[in-house]
Amino acid sequence: MRSIRRMTPGSWIGLLVMLVISIMAFYPFYSMLIMSTYQSNDLYTSIKLLPGNYLGENFKTLFSIDFLAYYKNSIIVAISTTVLGVLVSAAAGFAFGKYKFRFKNVLFVSVLLTMMIPMQFGIVAFVIEMRWFGWLDTLLPLIIPPAANAFGVFWMTQFARSTIPDEVMESARIDGCGETSIFFKIVLPFLRPAFITLGLLFFLWSWNSFFVPLIVLSTDSLYTIPLGIRGLAGQFRADSAAQILGLTIGTIPVLVFFAIFSKNLIEGLASSAVKG
Amino acid sequence: MNSLTKARKAQRWAPYFFVSPFFLIFGLFSLFPILFTLYISLTDWSLNGASNFIGFGNYAEVLQDSRFYDALLNTVIFMIMIIPPQIIIALFISVLLTSGKVPFVGAFRLINFLPYITTSVAVGLIFGILFDWNFGTVNTLLQNLGVSQEKINWLGQPGPARIVVSLVTVWKYFGYTAVMFLVGITGISRQLYEASDLDGATKIQQFRYITLPMLRPVMLFVVMTTMIGCFQIFDEPYMLFTGMGSSLIGGPEGSALTGTWLIYDNVFGSLSRFGYGSAIAYVLFLFICMVSFVTFRMMNKGEEE
Numbered sequence: 078m079r080s081i082r083r084m085t086p087g088s089w090i091g092l093l094v095m096l097v098i099s100i101m102a103f104y105p106f107y108s109m110l111i112m113s114t115y116q117s118n119d120l121y122t123s124i125k126l127l128p129g130n131y132l133g134e135n136f137k138t139l140f141s142i143d144f145l146a147y148y149k150n151s152i153i154v155a156i157s158t159t160v161l162g163v164l165v166s167a168a169a170g171f172a173f174g175k176y177k178f179r180f181k182n183v184l185f186v187s188v189l190l191t192m193m194i195p196m197q198f199g200i201v202a203f204v205i206e207m208r209w210f211g212w213l214d215t216l217l218p219l220i221i222p223p224a225a226n227a228f229g230v231f232w233m234t235q236f237a238r239s240t241i242p243d244e245v246m247e248s249a250r251i252d253g254c255g256e257t258s259i260f261f262k263i264v265l266p267f268l269r270p271a272f273i274t275l276g277l278l279f280f281l282w283s284w285n286s287f288f289v290p291l292i293v294l295s296t297d298s299l300y301t302i303p304l305g306i307r308g309l310a311g312q313f314r315a316d317s318a319a320q321i322l323g324l325t326i327g328t329i330p331v332l333v334f335f336a337i338f339s340k341n342l343i344e345g346l347a348s349s350a351v352k353g
Numbered sequence: 354m355n356s357l358t359k360a361r362k363a364q365r366w367a368p369y370f371f372v373s374p375f376f377l378i379f380g381l382f383s384l385f386p387i388l389f390t391l392y393i394s395l396t397d398w399s400l401n402g403a404s405n406f407i408g409f410g411n412y413a414e415v416l417q418d419s420r421f422y423d424a425l426l427n428t429v430i431f432m433i434m435i436i437p438p439q440i441i442i443a444l445f446i447s448v449l450l451t452s453g454k455v456p457f458v459g460a461f462r463l464i465n466f467l468p469y470i471t472t473s474v475a476v477g478l479i480f481g482i483l484f485d486w487n488f489g490t491v492n493t494l495l496q497n498l499g500v501s502q503e504k505i506n507w508l509g510q511p512g513p514a515r516i517v518v519s520l521v522t523v524w525k526y527f528g529y530t531a532v533m534f535l536v537g538i539t540g541i542s543r544q545l546y547e548a549s550d551l552d553g554a555t556k557i558q559q560f561r562y563i564t565l566p567m568l569r570p571v572m573l574f575v576v577m578t579t580m581i582g583c584f585q586i587f588d589e590p591y592m593l594f595t596g597m598g599s600s601l602i603g604g605p606e607g608s609a610l611t612g613t614w615l616i617y618d619n620v621f622g623s624l625s626r627f628g629y630g631s632a633i634a635y636v637l638f639l640f641i642c643m644v645s646f647v648t649f650r651m652m653n654k655g656e657e658e
Contacts, residue, residue: 092456099465102464102524108479108482121488169371172368172370173368176364176367178368191379191383191384193578197584198387198635198637198638199388199390200386200616200620201627201630201634202388202389202393204620206385206389222378222382225376225379227379253360257367260371284472285472287472287473287474288587303472306474317478320478328471335470
């Protein structure tokens with residue numbers, strides 16, 4: 078990074094424009110933090126730039142509903158999906174990246190094509206299927222189906238292809254290592270950087286998911302955060318400030334993860350994705 | 354010798370074993386529902402009701418449903434209102450951040466990525482308050498700056514409502530798109546730029562003749578996924594228009610009704626018409642396939658010239 082003192086006029090203009098765009102990107106996010114400290118009625122009176130003094134009350138409202146249960150559900154769902162999704166993607170990516178086998182190209186192209194088909198097209202049958210399985214109003218439809226993610230497979234394939242040396246696999250085989258233990262003992266450590274990036278994305282998608290939970294969940298105590306917070310509007314009164322506080326607290330885990338791993342995420346994406 | 358052939362055999366079966374979890378879950382929960390939806394679309398299946406095969410009856414009804422045309426029109430309008438600004442802003446940012454002229458690249462990257470990580474429910478709720486008719490920040494700001502005398506009823510009129518939905522969507526995804534472009538630009542060989550520097554090319558010429566053409570694959574990816582995304586728009590407008598007490602299904606005069614919302618309303622809203630909802634899904638599916646195909650052809654054609 079160049080130092081500020083050596084900046085040319087052109088860089089100053091660039092910096093200024095970047096600042097303006099960033100403020101616009103940040104302002105709604107900032108107002109989310111600020112709004113959670115006001116009384117709902119005050120949200121509609123003037124532009125708020127500084128925190129208010131209603132945070133405690135909003136916390137009380139928030140905990141008068143089953144907010145901790147929503148949090149717990151979100152954590153269960155997001156972590157399970159992330160672990161399962163990363164493993165499923167890594168296994169498939171490893172196979173596509175490091176083996177030659179019949180139908181490989183057909184299968185891989187079908188993975189790429191499915192990246193273009195949103196699940197909304199099959200949502201009606203999906204719900205009927207969930208009813209058959211007895212999975213309606215459980216957390217399972219939020220955990221298992223999202224674990225098979227075409228983007229994840231594509232991404233792991235790119236990564237596996239470029240990072241796992243054939244020689245290491247061969248020498249493991251000569252030492253009598255089976256294919257499954259090659260996967261768990263050799264491949265998984267090599268794929269670690271990819272795990273972090275993909276894991277973050279899986280976690281994010283799952284944590285913020287709204288459409289499917291809205292459709293499959295009907296018991297209040299099973300709600301995830303976005304759904305539970307939405308329910309708060311109907312429960313006794315439309316308390317926007319308390320809702321926003323809930324969403325702020327709900328955003329914190331993702332924010333912390335991203336702050337810690339943002340370098341990994343962006344460099345991770347840069348290392349392989351999209352280039353295809 | 355025996356153990357070696359056994360090992361080679363294992364090696365032959367291993368890839369199928371490794372891809373099977375993905376295809377099993379994918380087949381069961383994505384592929385099967387999509388195919389089964391086609392069958393359901395040919396029945397009059399509704400909640401708890403028996404299903405009778407009725408052929409193309411649902412399809413005939415879809416083609417006469419004015420709300421279906423609303424959703425189709427809205428999807429196209431959103432494509433026009435969302436894709437160009439999102440791409441221009443994202444390109445601009447990514448070029449600026451890779452130029453090496455702007456400091457604090459990491460911080461800017463993170464801040465512009467923040468909207469993408471924010472729950473759509475929060476996004477809908479916050480923009481709903483910012484764009485409130487009477488006391489929202491946006492109207493206050495526009496009046497203070499003297500841009501408009503009248504307060505704009507952002508969420509109550511079709512035109513402004515579409516503007517808000519587009520703004521929200523662009524706001525949420527431009528940072529993500531910028532990362533895609535960043536990835537693409539980082540992948541372009543430095544030598545191309547150095548060579549053109551020697552030939553005396555300006556920055557703008559470099560952008561026009563090196564960066565843009567080399568970004569074509571990323572551009573194609575971004576345009577296609579954003580187009581399909583326009584059909585899926587649901588969470589944010591759902592919160593904007595049905596979040597705080599009101600229940601404007603599809604927004605004012607159906608101006609924010611998208612494919613996903615239309616399916617949701619027919620199947621999970623008041624009506625529970627599985628068969629009819631499935632038919633809508635399939636007509637929209639065909640429509641999106643057609644639009645994607647045409648776009649793909651158009652964008653690839655440019656390359657041949």
